[in-house]
Amino acid sequence: MASSIRVLRVDVVTPFPGMFRALEESIPGRAQAAGRLILGLHNPRDETDDPHRTVDDAPFGGGGGMVLKVDPIFRTVERICATAGKGEVILLSPQGDVLTQRIVEQLAALDHWVLVCGHYKGVDERVREHLVDREVSIGDYVLSGGELAAMVLIDAAVRLLPGVVGNPATVSSDSHTTGLLDHPHYTRPEVFRGWSVPGVLLSGDHGAVAQWRREQVLLRTLRNRPDLLDSVFLSEEDQRILARHGWSLSNGSRRDARQMEVGNGHTRHRESDADA
Numbered sequence: 368m369a370s371s372i373r374v375l376r377v378d379v380v381t382p383f384p385g386m387f388r389a390l391e392e393s394i395p396g397r398a399q400a401a402g403r404l405i406l407g408l409h410n411p412r413d414e415t416d417d418p419h420r421t422v423d424d425a426p427f428g429g430g431g432g433m434v435l436k437v438d439p440i441f442r443t444v445e446r447i448c449a450t451a452g453k454g455e456v457i458l459l460s461p462q463g464d465v466l467t468q469r470i471v472e473q474l475a476a477l478d479h480w481v482l483v484c485g486h487y488k489g490v491d492e493r494v495r496e497h498l499v500d501r502e503v504s505i506g507d508y509v510l511s512g513g514e515l516a517a518m519v520l521i522d523a524a525v526r527l528l529p530g531v532v533g534n535p536a537t538v539s540s541d542s543h544t545t546g547l548l549d550h551p552h553y554t555r556p557e558v559f560r561g562w563s564v565p566g567v568l569l570s571g572d573h574g575a576v577a578q579w580r581r582e583q584v585l586l587r588t589l590r591n592r593p594d595l596l597d598s599v600f601l602s603e604e605d606q607r608i609l610a611r612h613g614w615s616l617s618n619g620s621r622r623d624a625r626q627m628e629v630g631n632g633h634t635r636h637r638e639s640d641a642d643a
């Protein structure tokens with residue numbers, strides 16, 4: 368078989384293993400139950416020798432705050448690799464490469480990760496210098512630690528493992544796989560509190576539906592994330608649709624699309640508005 372069953376093993380080094388209970392839900396939970404995701408949680412406190420089980424200490428050179436100690440982290444990672452084999456050691460920290468779907472895809476192709484969670488206190492630089500293979504951030508905002516970032520990375524990768532998400536078409540049509548935002552979705556009822564579903568979706572005309580959805584994909588992307596339009600292939604027809612809304616290939620994302628009037632062609636949702 369071309370798409371053989373793969374298992375992703377993730378060992379996480381964290382003083383807060385309880386946070387990872389969140390991964391027992393939803394798709395990561397199902398992946399764990401099916402043995403497709405094997406999650407190991409390792410508390411660096413268990414690799415300390417002192418009675419206080421100290422994992423942090425004051426910084427050399429002075430200044431405020433504390434720094435995660437190198438020895439408990441090294442010992443924890445070395446114990447993991449002695450048991451489960453050498454994995455890709457990834458530090459979650461604000462200094463890392465900002466996570467993209469492309470990085471998720473690269474990492475999801477590997478069999479074993481060792482995630483080291485950073486902390487607002489910072490991590491002894493020797494961890495970065497001598498232990499870590501790559502460093503990942505999930506964006507430009509301040510978290511209290513790397514745990515939630517580690518969970519974001521795990522969640523994003525697990526759903527790419529063949530067979531974890533039921534319908535492979537769902538994964539390959541994802542907005543960040545196609546590079547554009549998604550079109551609107553509706554399900555029953557046809558009318559809710561006077562707000563009706565766009566007629567084209569009820570028309571049974573598959574060609575018209577496909578055309579409407581493509582238009583919505585393009586207009587939503589133009590309005591909310593015009594930067595994405597710079598890095599995707601746009602057909603002549605796509606460019607014509609966008610041009611009708613003030614976009615041109617040359618100005619692309621530099622235009623402030625938020626000030627453009629981009630509706631979904633269906634702004635009058637309330638039936639009572641129809642003859643207002």
Ligand code: 9D3
Pocket residue numbers: 459460461484485486487488489503504505506507508509510511512513514516
């Ligand atoms: C004073 C400089 N701060 C960096 C902006 C220090 C600092 C704050 C918060 C250092 C670490 C942290 C804790 N954050 C993470 O460990 C972290 C993180 C994040 O804060 N934002 C986005 N991605 C990540 S991945 C790990």
